[in-house]
Amino acid sequence: MQRIVKNIQQNKLYQLGWRIYNDGTFAQVHQLTEMEMCKNPKRFDIINFLAGNIRAQTYLEIGVRNPDDNFNRINIAQKYSVDPGVEFEANPVDFKMTSDDFFTALDQNKLSISNNTKFDIIFIDGLHLAAQVDKDIANAARYISENGFIVLHDCNPPTEYHARENYQFNNSPADGFWNGTTWKAFVQARTKYYSCCIDSDWGVGILSSLARPGFTLMPVNENVYFDFNFFSSNKVAQLNLLSFDAFTTGLGN
Numbered sequence: 001m002q003r004i005v006k007n008i009q010q011n012k013l014y015q016l017g018w019r020i021y022n023d024g025t026f027a028q029v030h031q032l033t034e035m036e037m038c039k040n041p042k043r044f045d046i047i048n049f050l051a052g053n054i055r056a057q058t059y060l061e062i063g064v065r066n067p068d069d070n071f072n073r074i075n076i077a078q079k080y081s082v083d084p085g086v087e088f089e090a091n092p093v094d095f096k097m098t099s100d101d102f103f104t105a106l107d108q109n110k111l112s113i114s115n116n117t118k119f120d121i122i123f124i125d126g127l128h129l130a131a132q133v134d135k136d137i138a139n140a141a142r143y144i145s146e147n148g149f150i151v152l153h154d155c156n157p158p159t160e161y162h163a164r165e166n167y168q169f170n171n172s173p174a175d176g177f178w179n180g181t182t183w184k185a186f187v188q189a190r191t192k193y194y195s196c197c198i199d200s201d202w203g204v205g206i207l208s209s210l211a212r213p214g215f216t217l218m219p220v221n222e223n224v225y226f227d228f229n230f231f232s233s234n235k236v237a238q239l240n241l242l243s244f245d246a247f248t249t250g251l252g253n
């Protein structure tokens with residue numbers, strides 16, 4: 001059985017290699033994937049920077065998968081995690097449920113934490129579909145502390161293939177890499193929150209209720225909301241896309 005799995009994996013790698021070699025689009029998209037993967041800092045570096053800036057005490061992560069990848073690297077005293085366990089069987093999290101079920105149970109005071117809890121940083125990285133991320137942002141906003149940050153992963157898809165709706169589409173030039181349509185929810189939220197997006201690790205979006213150096217609001221423009229090509233050609237303004245260096249200077253650290 002193991003040998004069959006190995007053969008399938010090798011065959012898939014061979015096919016990908018063949019497509020990259022023979023198909024210009026595959027090669028171009030693959031190169032953009034590689035470039036994004038090389039970028040630093042990573043999401044946990046950015047979250048730890050923000051945490052230091054506001055002396056964060058409480059952290060919530062929605063969508064955790066393997067906690068060694070991010071959750072365990074966050075330097076905040078009190079941390080909580082939510083995940084229904086779709087992608088990582090062990091699923092060693094505090095609340096084994098979807099984000100919707102978590103917030104419903106929290107509202108009803110049915111969890112081991114009180115519904116008076118405020119989190120200093122909430123990291124949204126669950127189901128990457130705009131309608132779900134919209135809900136996650138709205139729910140997070142009710143539980144974020146006054147000077148806290150809502151942080152979102154995957155706000156800056158390099159191509160429309162990375163921003164596909166269907167995660168399971170296997171023949172995408174983006175291979176298994178998937179940012180989904182989180183970008184739409186982030187752009188929408190930028191009309192309500194002071195915000196920016198760090199140009200690293202697939203786009204780390206940051207929302208704040210407070211005006212801060214480096215953060216801007218985006219004017220409402222319904223016409224371009226769902227247009228990936230417009231978004232892609234106007235990313236700097238759409239996302240308030242900043243390098244980490246520009247961001248840290250802006251925050252006056």
Ligand SMILES: C[S@@+](CC[C@H](N)C(=O)[O-])C[C@H]1O[C@@H](n2cnc3c(N)ncnc32)[C@H](O)[C@@H]1O
Pocket residue numbers: 043061062063064065066069070071082083084085086087088097098099100125126127153
């Ligand atoms: C991209 S992974 C998270 C990666 C992790 N935050 C990191 O930085 O390494 C997405 C996770 O979201 C979880 N997930 C899927 N649907 C969800 C939902 N409705 N609510 C919360 N989490 C969800 C999946 O089980 C998966 O573990």
